[in-house]
Amino acid sequence: MKLWVVFCLAVLWVELQNGACQQVKRRKDVGENRIRPGGKRGKIRNPKIKDVGGKGQSLLTHVLDKGRFVRLGQTTTLTPGKDIELRCKGNSIGWSYPTYLDTFNDSRLSIKHSDKYSQLILTSPSAADTGSYSCWVIVCDGTECEMDHERTYASYIYFTDRDNLFVPSAIHFEIVYLRPDKPAVVPCRVTDPQAKVSLHREVPPEEITANETLVTYDPTKGFILQSPSSELQGVFYCKAVTRGTPQISTKYQLLYVEVPSGPPFVSLEASPESVRGGDNVNFTCTVLGEPEVDVSFTWSYPGQGRRPVHIHTSWRLVMRGMGHITRVTQSVMTVEDMETIDFGNYICKAKNPRGETMVSTNLISK
Numbered sequence: 148m149k150l151w152v153v154f155c156l157a158v159l160w161v162e163l164q165n166g167a168c169q170q171v172k173r174r175k176d177v178g179e180n181r182i183r184p185g186g187k188r189g190k191i192r193n194p195k196i197k198d199v200g201g202k203g204q205s206l207l208t209h210v211l212d213k214g215r216f217v218r219l220g221q222t223t224t225l226t227p228g229k230d231i232e233l234r235c236k237g238n239s240i241g242w243s244y245p246t247y248l249d250t251f252n253d254s255r256l257s258i259k260h261s262d263k264y265s266q267l268i269l270t271s272p273s274a275a276d277t278g279s280y281s282c283w284v285i286v287c288d289g290t291e292c293e294m295d296h297e298r299t300y301a302s303y304i305y306f307t308d309r310d311n312l313f314v315p316s317a318i319h320f321e322i323v324y325l326r327p328d329k330p331a332v333v334p335c336r337v338t339d340p341q342a343k344v345s346l347h348r349e350v351p352p353e354e355i356t357a358n359e360t361l362v363t364y365d366p367t368k369g370f371i372l373q374s375p376s377s378e379l380q381g382v383f384y385c386k387a388v389t390r391g392t393p394q395i396s397t398k399y400q401l402l403y404v405e406v407p408s409g410p411p412f413v414s415l416e417a418s419p420e421s422v423r424g425g426d427n428v429n430f431t432c433t434v435l436g437e438p439e440v441d442v443s444f445t446w447s448y449p450g451q452g453r454r455p456v457h458i459h460t461s462w463r464l465v466m467r468g469m470g471h472i473t474r475v476t477q478s479v480m481t482v483e484d485m486e487t488i489d490f491g492n493y494i495c496k497a498k499n500p501r502g503e504t505m506v507s508t509n510l511i512s513k
């Protein structure tokens with residue numbers, strides 16, 4: 148920190164006018180901001196960066212007619228329908244853009260590299276293309292390459308469309324999970340940063356007022372609900388107004404999830420519980436967890452490698468009371484025609500991104 152200040156003061160003597168200090172600070176912020184792998188949501192915190200003059204600033208530019216360039220700031224507002232060309236200086240450049248464009252393998256998007264710069268071209272952009280566009284310098288050490296976090300530039304581009312104040316979504320009815328331990332986002336993003344947006348419950352009709360602590364609105368994300376409670380369940384929509392008639396977003400079903408985040412909760416049972424040779428047995432390993440969290444299973448059993456078994460894994464969502472929802476994931480292992488070697492300890496190991504839980508059951512002979 149101190150070094151940075153000293154450096155800045157030194158530079159100030161030399162380049163009094165051109166904002167080099169802001170530049171240095173800005174780069175630091177970008178680096179700290181750890182753009183996630185793929186950089187899809189990269190954003191820059193420091194609001195001062197917008198109109199930095201001088202050398203070394205954002206390498207991300209928008210190419211206008213007649214070879215004019217505009218450096219892109221934190222946010223940019225453009226008109227839909229008009230093709231855009233973004234450029235990023237450097238001989239090895241990576242890009243990120245709204246995932247929407249990849250999901251639909253959109254041929255409107257093309258990226259070309261040359262030895263001096265890289266170009267991203269998007270033809271006939273529409274309101275749906277609103278989102279974060281970023282580029283970064285790729286640095287290589289031998290065959291290992293990685294993005295240079297210090298040289299990552301992002302701009303959130305709004306394609307303002309009066310007929311689509313909300314960024315159109317392919318999903319007409321979205322589910323938003325509310326968890327007691329983290330903020331939830333109702334993703335009604337707008338195409339015009341000036342739009343006034345409000346959040347509404349459908350039944351009973353009620354406006355949820357944005358207030359600085361519990362409910363806030365960010366046009367690039369939507370409504371952010373801090374530590375949401377189960378009272379915020381139900382069907383909601385957003386309303387946006389600029390001038391003229393208000394527009395309504397798609398609907399969002401807010402569901403409260405009561406299972407805390409962590410390694411899976413597992414139970415294992417054998418059916419029937421005691422068997423004799425020649426019987427068939429089902430071992431059912433059940434995990435109760437959060438709706439979006441995938442679970443994988445591994446089985447260990449006495450006849451492993453010597454006896455063929457059949458394993459079937461499936462999951463379903465279960466409603467538990469008013470809007471409380473739980474995902475039930477099950478792996479069923481069937482052992483047919485029990486033999487002596489099949490008696491003993493059966494172990495089910497369930498794994499989710501937050502950990503692993505092991506349970507076992509001992510199968511005894513009648």
Ligand SMILES: *[C@@H]1O[C@H](CO)[C@@H](O)[C@H](O)[C@H]1NC(C)=O
Pocket residue numbers: 252254
């Ligand atoms: C995307 O489109 C390109 C060219 O149209 C094609 O070669 C490629 O296989 C497509 N990828 C996917 C994932 O559909």
Ligand SMILES: *[C@@H]1O[C@H](CO)[C@@H](O)[C@H](O)[C@H]1NC(C)=O
Pocket residue numbers: 355356357358360361362
């Ligand atoms: C903020 O809004 C929430 C949800 O409507 C409400 O429960 C809470 O009391 C409000 N807080 C303040 C400080 O107004």
Ligand SMILES: *[C@@H]1O[C@H](CO)[C@@H](O)[C@H](O)[C@H]1NC(C)=O
Pocket residue numbers: 418419427428429481
């Ligand atoms: C094992 O599960 C299968 C499929 O669910 C079922 O058809 C069968 O009756 C079950 N067998 C036992 C012994 O529970």
